[in-house]
Amino acid sequence: HVEDEEEKMSPSKKQVLDHSVKVATHYNQLQEVGLAARSRSRIFFMRNFNNWLKSVLIGEMLEQVRGAGSQQVSVLDLGCGKGGDLLKWRRGGIDHLVCADIAGVSVEQCQIRYDEMKKKSHRNEKIFTAQFITADCSKELLSEKLDDAELMFDICSCQFVYHYSFESEQKANMMLRNACERLKPGGYFIGTTPDAFELVKRLEASDSLSFGKEVFKVTFQSKGSYPLFGCQYHFNLEEVVNVPEFLVYFPLFEHMAKQYNMQLVQKQRFADFFEEKVKKENHRSLMMKMMALEPFPSEDGLQASDSAEEYCHAKEHCDRADVRTPLGTLSRSEWEATSIYLVFVFQKMS
Numbered sequence: 001h002v003e004d005e006e007e008k009m010s011p012s013k014k015q016v017l018d019h020s021v022k023v024a025t026h027y028n029q030l031q032e033v034g035l036a037a038r039s040r041s042r043i044f045f046m047r048n049f050n051n052w053l054k055s056v057l058i059g060e061m062l063e064q065v066r067g068a069g070s071q072q073v074s075v076l077d078l079g080c081g082k083g084g085d086l087l088k089w090r091r092g093g094i095d096h097l098v099c100a101d102i103a104g105v106s107v108e109q110c111q112i113r114y115d116e117m118k119k120k121s122h123r124n125e126k127i128f129t130a131q132f133i134t135a136d137c138s139k140e141l142l143s144e145k146l147d148d149a150e151l152m153f154d155i156c157s158c159q160f161v162y163h164y165s166f167e168s169e170q171k172a173n174m175m176l177r178n179a180c181e182r183l184k185p186g187g188y189f190i191g192t193t194p195d196a197f198e199l200v201k202r203l204e205a206s207d208s209l210s211f212g213k214e215v216f217k218v219t220f221q222s223k224g225s226y227p228l229f230g231c232q233y234h235f236n237l238e239e240v241v242n243v244p245e246f247l248v249y250f251p252l253f254e255h256m257a258k259q260y261n262m263q264l265v266q267k268q269r270f271a272d273f274f275e276e277k278v279k280k281e282n283h284r285s286l287m288m289k290m291m292a293l294e295p296f297p298s299e300d301g302l303q304a305s306d307s308a309e310e311y312c313h314a315k316e317h318c319d320r321a322d323v324r325t326p327l328g329t330l331s332r333s334e335w336e337a338t339s340i341y342l343v344f345v346f347q348k349m350s
């Protein structure tokens with residue numbers, strides 16, 4: 001475990017181990033678990049929900065890009081991890097994908113997944129071409145590592161990643177540069193990241209330095225003052241994450257993005273995004289498939305338009321919340337964890 005390893009180190013070595021190394025080590029050590037094990041996880045539904053949300057976001061942005069006339073669609077998956085979004089890019093019919101992540105083992109697994117996907121595809125299905133890069137995207141310039149030096153992207157997707165870079169202005173800026181400098185005019189920088197306002201609100205409401213229950217716990221080092229960069233907290237989410245993250249003060253993010261000619265077009269909390277998107281039939285049926293849910297029950301008076309929070313809450317009273325069946329849904333604590341996040345979309349002005 002990263003923390004244990006750190007304990008054994010001499011003070012000088014400790015200093016060298018900066019947060020990027022911690023992040024890479026942590027993600028490299030995460031084991032790839034099969035679907036069966038994943039479905040037993042206490043955050044199974046939360047994962048599915050997050051995947052649904054990313055699918056909707058990615059699908060809608062690809063529609064925008066195509067609508068604007070882009071023929072050859074290229075995407076940068078910044079902080080791709082093990083390639084959890086590969087299928088979404090395949091479904092979206094993109095032409096080229098660049099996957100980059102600081103964790104080498106994850107990038108390797110991502111590439112293996114891609115190779116398998118290609119092998120298993122139908123003969124007449126054209127799978128996108130891809131490049132895989134292991135790099136600390138908050139320190140290194142990705143454009144120098146591209147196979148095609150001229151490549152420009154329609155979309156940069158940065159899912160659950162950007163907050164790691166807010167350790168310092170330099171890092172946050174380099175990550176942003178990597179996300180934006182190779183975007184075509186009109187291209188999009190999309191992503192998901194914790195909402196600093198929500199985190200601070202919950203911290204301030206807590207009588208300790210932490211909050212969260214069951215599946216997650218967020219712990220700060222102090223409260224009352226929150227520096228713009230390097231405001232560290234630990235987000236402990238079941239087996240998934242226990243590495244330092246940093247508050248992303250959104251107005252500052254938006255301001256920094258302007259340097260790259262990026263304009264904010266959408267910023268929405270997960271709860272609001274869910275409420276809006278689930279009203280659309282196609283998104284709703286995808287949600288039901290992904291969550292393996294039956295249509296929202298009408299006998300307990302809940303409609304699709306009810307907020308996810310109400311829905312999950314009510315469902316806990318109807319069902320036994322601790323029973324995980326394919327018909328189950330997010331538990332209250334899963335919802336409390338996922339509702340910390342927000343979706344953002346920036347567009348590159350000419």
Ligand code: SAM
Pocket residue numbers: 020023024027078079080081082084085100101102103106135136137138139158159160161164165
């Ligand atoms: N985007 C993937 C997804 O949605 O499934 C993975 C998300 S995971 C929560 C965060 C990822 O960010 C990890 O794979 C981690 O290695 C990567 N990451 C964190 N800091 C990074 C950095 N400085 N450069 C590149 N990747 C980074």
